[in-house]
Amino acid sequence: MINMWEGVGGEAEATAFCNLWQIDGTVLADEPGEYAGRLGVRGVPTNIFVDNGVVTAVGVVTPDELETEIRRLLGPDAPIDDA
Numbered sequence: 001m002i003n004m005w006e007g008v009g010g011e012a013e014a015t016a017f018c019n020l021w022q023i024d025g026t027v028l029a030d031e032p033g034e035y036a037g038r039l040g041v042r043g044v045p046t047n048i049f050v051d052n053g054v055v056t057a058v059g060v061v062t063p064d065e066l067e068t069e070i071r072r073l074l075g076p077d078a079p080i081d082d083a
Helices: 010-021 034-039 063-074
Strands: 048-051 054-058
Touching: 048 063, 054 063
Parallel strands: none
Antiparallel strands: 048 054
């Protein structure tokens, strides 16, 4: 997960978000927006998919787009909780 938060305190906000949704993994904080600028992100929230350190998708937002990217990364038979 890469957190690109508007303003100060993004790392704390990302931690609270991960705790709420039980997301386990590395969170990269980009409070100054440098990485977001390099990716062409113009607003938040924006989903960014990374596979082994390589950005594979930016801006995926609809449920169908999200499922397609998740299945591409995890495999077509990966269990996905619809909750």
